[in-house]
Amino acid sequence: MREMTATTTSLPLADRAAGLVGSVIDSSTSLLQRQTHDIVRFAMGSPAPEAIPTSILSEIGARELGHASSDAYDYAATEGDPRLREALLKTLTGISDETTDDRLFITAGGMQGLDLIGKIFIDPGDLVITESPTYTNGSATALSYGAELLEVPVDVDGMQVDLAEELVAATGRTPKAIYTIPTFQNPSGTTLSLSRRRRLLELADRWGAVVIDDDPYGMLRFDGTDLPTMHELAEGHPLVVSVRTFSKIVAPGLRVGWVSADPALHPLLINAKQAMDTCTNVPAQRLVAAFLAEGHLDEHLRTQRAEYRRRKLAMQSALQEHLGDIATWTDPEGGFFLWVTLHNGVDTQQLFEIALAEGVAYIPGPAFSPDGNFHDALRLCFASTAPDRTREGIARLRAAIDRLAG
Ligand SMILES: Cc1ncc(COP(=O)(O)O)c(C=O)c1O
Structure with missing residues (x-):
């Protein structure tokens, strides 16, 4: 040719x-x-x-992945390997990100969670609120589905939610989604205050807008006291979808994360992921599963x-x-x-x-x-x-x- x-x-x-x-x-x-x-x-x-x-992960790898009968090199269920799902549900029990089997969906890192949500919710021309500054890889997923972005400034207490209301009113439009990194925000390091978390949820409910709650750093608090996550405050509200990842708390190269979403979204998440990568890398899921199950986290x-x-x-x-x-x-x-x-x-x-x-x-x-x-x-x-x-x-x-x- x-x-x-x-x-x-x-x-x-x-x-x-x-x-x-x-x-x-x-x-x-x-x-x-x-x-x-x-x-x-x-x-x-x-x-x-x-x-x-690395030494714990290598030891787990040798044990779990190093024998011929291991099924870790086969395809796995799109919603996640059962061992990881079980270990993760137990790990989250009693903390602010606690979730249930019917809400849990394993992803290839946080980025895939953001992409799946964009794919499911965002049409060309939809208005999406982002923080300013924001993690632009996240806002890029919304852009890739044709979103128009509205930047809302961040101060020491995170996104200025009252200003968001004003800026939205000035557009004369209703936002389709709100992309927030509520805790130790990337890049500013600031945390959305409790009152602003509540206010943001109220606004989202009023607008019928999806809250994309991207919180990869919440488990890395070294000072002050924990705030309830958006996930916890939402109490299962179907408009709030929470994206999490092991990238910052275990290792980014594993490319393993999870989403907690309304159970009604699961068939859509499955269809969207099957058209993307079938299932998350199984050896990596097994490494994380054993890391959690053995209590190392x-x-x-x-x-x-x-x-x-x-x-x-x-x-x-x-x-x-x-x-x-x-x-x-x-x-x-x-x-x-x-x-x-x-x-x-x-x-x-x-x-x-x-x-x-x-x-x-x-x-x-x-x-x-x-x-x-x-x-x-x-x-x-x-x-x-x-x-x-x-x-x-x-x-x-x-x-x-x-x-x-x-
Ligand atoms: C706010 C935020 N969301 C999502 C991600 C992406 O996570 P992952 O590497 O698991 O795809 C990052 C990574 O830097 C991040 O800071």
Whole structure:
């Protein structure tokens, strides 16, 4: 066959291809892999390599996956491997994310949960509320189904829900969905207050809008007291769909997560997932199932929370030392991220290349806004870097800022 070359513009692409916006956040993984010089990596939202329970997972793998009669290499039920479903239901019993067998649906990570919900609920032209800044991989799933996004600013108490009501009124439209990351938000680290959680649920009920409750960091609280999750506050309201993942609490490469949704949605979730990937990777589900069933999660989380607290404090003290005169930053009580705002006019997108050359990587603010706002801000992940390296990385960041500022 004659070799064909074509630019994408000459191909008969679907209209929806224009809505596939890609991810600056994810692209930084390959960008960083191509670098050969020493870089302090504050960019990705990953647990530290040493925070992944590799020896326990390897031991489980050898035991559960290493024999010929294992059915772990076969297809599994679309709604999830029974062993994982059972272990997860037990793990969640008595906590704010407790759910039931008829609501539980296993997914290939949190992203697939968000995509399935978008596929089921969002039509082209639908209005979807997002936080501003937000996790744009999440808002990208809504865009890929043709949503129009309405950004609602976040302050120290999370999304400004009263403002959401005003901004919606100004559009003269009714939103179809509200995308929220209520706890230790990515990227700002802020947490939606209890009163705003309640108010958001009231508004959603009034609008008939789906609440996409994306809460991957809630189990990583290291200070303060837990708030009830949106999932708990919703008390089974059919408009609230909760997306969870093992990526931040066990390991992101496993690609295992779950959704808790109204039982009536399950046939749709099954149909949508069968047209996507049939079932979630079975060996990975078995690793997580045994990790939970053998009771490792509690101890693992206890250790991680203490370490993340230490790392956050180290990053904040390094910021105080090196950027105290030109920047402010958030003070999260859990999760992975600090949101830093520069007050000296430096554009964090322009700064990125220089910072990379100086040996430090972060994600520029505009990557967290569908409209490209926040040129004065940047996201730092404190979770994946040990305190000594963090101090070095923040010193490099200051050197880069000074170079750009002249
Ligand atoms: C808010 C939020 N939602 C969803 C995800 C995606 O999770 P997963 O890696 O399990 O797909 C992330 C990961 O960074 C996240 O921060």
